Amino acid sequence: MANLDKYLTIEDLMKAAKRRVPKMFFDYADSGSWSESTYRDNTTDFEKIKLRQRVAVNLENRNLATTMMGQPVSMPVAIAPVGSTGMQSADGEIKAARAAEKFGIPFTLSTMAICSIEDVAENTTKPFWFQLYVMRDKPFIERLIDRAKAAKCPVLVLTMDLQILGQRHKDIRNGLKAPPPITPKFLFEIATKPAWALGMLGTKRRTFRNIAGHVTEAVDLASLSQWTATQFDLTLNWKDIAWIKKRFGGPVIVKGILDAEDARLAVENGADGIIVSNHGGRQLDSAPSTIRVLPEIVDAVGNRTEVLMDSGIRSGQDVLKALALGAKGTFVGRAMAFGLGAGGEAGVTRALQIINKEMDVTMALMGERDVKNIGLHNIYSNDLQKRQGY
Numbered sequence: 001m002a003n004l005d006k007y008l009t010i011e012d013l014m015k016a017a018k019r020r021v022p023k024m025f026f027d028y029a030d031s032g033s034w035s036e037s038t039y040r041d042n043t044t045d046f047e048k049i050k051l052r053q054r055v056a057v058n059l060e061n062r063n064l065a066t067t068m069m070g071q072p073v074s075m076p077v078a079i080a081p082v083g084s085t086g087m088q089s090a091d092g093e094i095k096a097a098r099a100a101e102k103f104g105i106p107f108t109l110s111t112m113a114i115c116s117i118e119d120v121a122e123n124t125t126k127p128f129w130f131q132l133y134v135m136r137d138k139p140f141i142e143r144l145i146d147r148a149k150a151a152k153c154p155v156l157v158l159t160m161d162l163q164i165l166g167q168r169h170k171d172i173r174n175g176l177k178a179p180p181p182i183t184p185k186f187l188f189e190i191a192t193k194p195a196w197a198l199g200m201l202g203t204k205r206r207t208f209r210n211i212a213g214h215v216t217e218a219v220d221l222a223s224l225s226q227w228t229a230t231q232f233d234l235t236l237n238w239k240d241i242a243w244i245k246k247r248f249g250g251p252v253i254v255k256g257i258l259d260a261e262d263a264r265l266a267v268e269n270g271a272d273g274i275i276v277s278n279h280g281g282r283q284l285d286s287a288p289s290t291i292r293v294l295p296e297i298v299d300a301v302g303n304r305t306e307v308l309m310d311s312g313i314r315s316g317q318d319v320l321k322a323l324a325l326g327a328k329g330t331f332v333g334r335a336m337a338f339g340l341g342a343g344g345e346a347g348v349t350r351a352l353q354i355i356n357k358e359m360d361v362t363m364a365l366m367g368e369r370d371v372k373n374i375g376l377h378n379i380y381s382n383d384l385q386k387r388q389g390y
C-alpha cells in the first residue's frame with residue numbers, strides 16, 4: 001500500500017481516487033444532478049463562512065469526542081450511506097465500516113450498497129447504522145428492516161428525498177451499471193487501473209447484495225436509475241415513519257430535510273432525529289446548500305430533536321462550521337468514497353485522520369478546547385448578518 005501520509009487533504013484523496021477507480025464509478029461519486037449548481041454550492045457556501053480567531057486561551061487537553069444519537073463518537077462525523085460503495089474498491093462497504101469502527105465513529109450502510117447487511121455484520125465487530133430506501137415491495141422492506149435489526153443496527157436512517165432519481169448527466173453518459181458491462185472500452189480502461197480490477201476479481205460482491213436474492217420479482221438490478229424508477233415507492237409519506245419505527249423498534253432518523261416546515265413535519269410524525277441533506281447535490285439541483293438552510297432548521301426544531309447534517313463536508317473546518325450553526329453531528333460520503341478509491345480501508349482511515357486533524361487544529365486556533373462548546377460565538381459575526389445575502 002502506498003504511503004497515504006502524503007495525502008494532506010480530501011482533495012488529494014479525490015485526485016488519487018480519480019487515477020485508480022474506473023471513470024464510471026469515480027464520476028458516480030463526484031457528481032451532482034443537472035447543472036451541479038447545488039453540488040458546487042454545498043462546498044463553496046462553507047468557504048463563505050468565516051471563523052472567529054481567539055488567542056491566549058489554555059489549549060491543553062483538547063477533546064473532539066461527543067455523542068451522535070446517544071452513541072459515543074470520537075468526533076462528530078459519521079460515514080454517510082453511499083450507494084455502490086463497493087464499486088469504488090472491492091468490498092468497499094466492509095473496508096469503510098472497519099475504518100469507521102477503528103476510528104470510533106458510526107458507519108451507515110446504504111440499502112443500495114454492494115455488500116449486504118450480513119456481509120458487513122460478519123466482517124465487523126461493532127454495530128453500524130442502516131439507511132433505508134422504501135420500495136413498493138412492502139414485504140421486502142419489512143424483511144430488510146428485520147435484517148437490520150438482526151444485525152443489531154442501533155439506528156435506522158430513513159431517506160425521504162429520493163423516491164425518484166435526480167438526473168445525473170455523467171452517469172447517463174457513462175452508462176453506469178454495477179457490475180459494469182465488459183465492453184472493449186471498459187477493458188481498456190481497467191488496464192490502467194489494475195489494482196481496482198484485481199480487487200474486483202477477488203470478491204464475489206459485485207452487485208446490490210441487500211437486494212439480490214431477497215426480492216421475489218426477477219429484476220435487472222444493474223442500473224441504479226432503472227431500479228429506482230421501477231421499484232421505489234412514489235407514495236412514501238410522513239405517516240410511513242410510524243410503521244417503520246414500530247417495525248424497527250429503535251431510533252429512526254429522517255434524511256433529506258432541507259426545509260423548516262418539513263423538519264417540523266418529520267418531528268411531529270415521530271422522527272428521532274433529522275439529517276439536513278440535499279443528497280450531496282444529487283437530487284434537486286438549484287436547491288440551497290445545506291449549510292445555508294441549517295440555521296433556520298435548527299431554529300425550527302433544534303430544541304425538539306437531534307439535527308445532523310451532510311452534503312459538502314470536505315474538511316474538519318466544515319464540520320466545525322456545521323456545529324457552530326447548530327448541527328449536533330455531520331456525515332461524510334464523498335470523503336469516504338475518495339479515501340476508499342485512493343487506498344481502500346487505509347484510505348478511509350486517512351480521510352478520517354485528515355478531518356480529525358483539521359478539526360483539532362482549527363478548534364485550538366479558535367480558542368476552544370472541547371468540541372461540545374462550539375457554537376455561534378465561533379462564527380465571525382459580520383458573516384452572520386450577511387448570511388441571508390449569499
Ligand code: GLV
Nearest residue numbers: 082083112279282
Ligand atoms: C443514491 O443514493 C445516489 O445518490 O446515487
